[in-house]
Amino acid sequence: MFVGRSAQLARLGGLLRHVRDDGDAKPGKALLIRGRRRVGKSRLVEEFVEHIDVPHLFFAATGRPVRDELRLFAEEVVASDLPGAAVFDGVELASWDAAFRLLASALPDDGSVVVLDEVPYLIAADDGFEGTLQRAFDRELARKRVLLIGIGSDLAMMEALNEYGRPFHQRATEMVVPPLTPAEVAEILDLPAADAFDAQLITGGLPLICNEWPAGMPLMDYLDQALRDPTSALLVSGERSLAAEFPSDAQPRTVLAAIGSGERTFTNIGRAAGNTPQASLNRSLAILLAKRIVAADEPLSTKSGARDKRYRIADPYLRFWLSFLGPHLDEIERGRGDRVHARIRNSWTSWRGRAIEPTIRDALERLVPTVILDEYDAPGVVGGYWTRTNNPEIDIVVGDRTPNTKRIIALGSIKWLENAPFDRHDLGALQAHRTQLPGAAVDAPLIAVARSGCTVVGVTHFTPEELITAY
Missing domain, CATH: 3.40.50.300 (P-loop containing nucleotide triphosphate hydrolases)
Known part of the structure; x- marks a missing residue:
């Protein structure tokens, strides 16, 4: 279809x-x-x-x-x-x-x-x-x-x-030709907005995978079904893509696997990739960046953050595949997809919390000009902020340009949990982070993106239903 x-x-x-x-x-x-x-x-x-x-x-x-x-x-x-x-x-x-x-x-x-x-x-x-x-x-x-x-x-x-x-x-x-958007995924799979964003993390918006996902089926039920079939598009698409991208050069794929396992800094990626020499690591990262398989993010603030660059898998599907499927294909082929399913279920909440951030930032970048930027003469770019020690680590930073913004327009937090709204404790942490963000005014507007609602005032709250209208 x-x-x-x-x-x-x-x-x-x-x-x-x-x-x-x-x-x-x-x-x-x-x-x-x-x-x-x-x-x-x-x-x-x-x-x-x-x-x-x-x-x-x-x-x-x-x-x-x-x-x-x-x-x-x-x-x-x-x-x-x-x-x-x-x-x-x-x-x-x-x-x-x-x-x-x-x-x-x-x-x-x-x-x-x-x-x-x-x-x-x-x-x-x-x-x-x-x-x-x-x-x-x-x-x-x-x-x-x-x-x-x-x-x-x-x-x-x-x-x-x-x-x-x-x-x-x-x-x-x-x-x-982009991947299918979260809104298109929601329509095709007949899922509510929050679940469609989660489905986007698994399918990457790839039509072949969406086509085999029965409409209305919950995420974990679909995974249980797909992991029982070694020929499922969910399983084979990742291996076929990597085989086409790297038919003979194994080193970039080794580095990619290290990033897919969760490593984000240059040093940790090199260590996870078998203590890869710096020159080889630089070459591999250059290949992965040129192919747009990997993205390099810098913290967004009025202070240069080039030294704190972080790497991530650019494609949501490949990020999921490298984290949970690729390393365990042998189990699935032996008929033990149940083990992989249990591993995903146990790690899903924590993995999703990090994986959803680029998608939400993309949605916000489409929305913020019409929501909170009316008084600013800037289109608004959305990123995040962190230090080398991750103290603080801020999910959302809105500036007038990237990577070194001249003006912080807003900052915010993402709380993508089923049963925990953005509450007073989250607001206090965000207010504290505002004082630690270079260039942020003491009254810089605050944003909360919460899957399960918001129980406090003083923030601009975005629901999944509002985010999906960006597409």
Whole structure:
């Protein structure tokens, strides 16, 4: 079942209409689509091409040598509904330049779609692929009524394709396919707001996992069901993503596992990763940051916090998988998913309390301009604050910019517990933290994000129901 993505489908439809109706001498258009692995990019485009009334070609690269990719490309063209597909029958392609020239001759005059999936594989296998694609687009494809779509999961590489100095610069528009939002998860799974935020921590908003979660089923019941099936999308998506990201380089994956286990500082990550030498650790972290698998956070205040940088897994699903599933796949395969389930149940409250923070900060950053920032001439950025000793550690800091804000606009606390509201004790702790936050005024507004309500006055309280309206 295909879920969500109405905005992205509408945009794809609009681009195709421009291609078919554009009176320009070069009506062809290019679109580069990027997003995290298994977020549903290919499925989105498959859904789009299945419901359009123009011929299309969908080629997914495999990471094989160039000769093999060219053979597979020719086979896909022959199997497609392009009117001139027969010109590829029995042809042995010598280069991508020849493939694209022949492709142009196979395209119709009244509109078509050509999809190149896993573009980073093609670039990695052929150093000249970008230049070849640029020449083919400028000389042949842009003169056809064709929408050329390139898809890739290597976020850094896909962003770079359209940058200044690269062959394809300014030739393509871009689309980012994000994970499903908490609001979309709530709608798909028929869950109340608080439970939808929790489900987001497990699924990461990946459609494949959401599709196998029965609507209305409580979180722990779904986990019990999924952990009984070694082929569940919840289990296999993490391993497949990591295998694709790190097919041969084991060290970044070792560092990733250390961060996934809960380590956040440079020193502790290196120690947990087998006392990795500093140079190797820096290299691995650079790779993980470039791939957007790991995020590096700095404390938000009027004082520089670069020396207190903390690392975390950027993808909620992968964070959950690395914490609870990946290290124990052997147990699940032996039929002892019950042990993994018990481990999750026992650690869930404490793990969730930390894991939910980036999601809540994202929701607040969408909401605070209209809630508490009317008197401030700033869009508002939301982060957190901590010291090396975690005294204090403040969940929410709203400033005018990041990482070194000029002005603290508000600060707050997150209390994501089922049966404990934000109370007088929490308010006292937050007021004390306000005096320890560099740059915070003595009357800086206070925010409370509580799953189970708020019993005190003097704070701006956000409920799960209010947070989910951010999406």
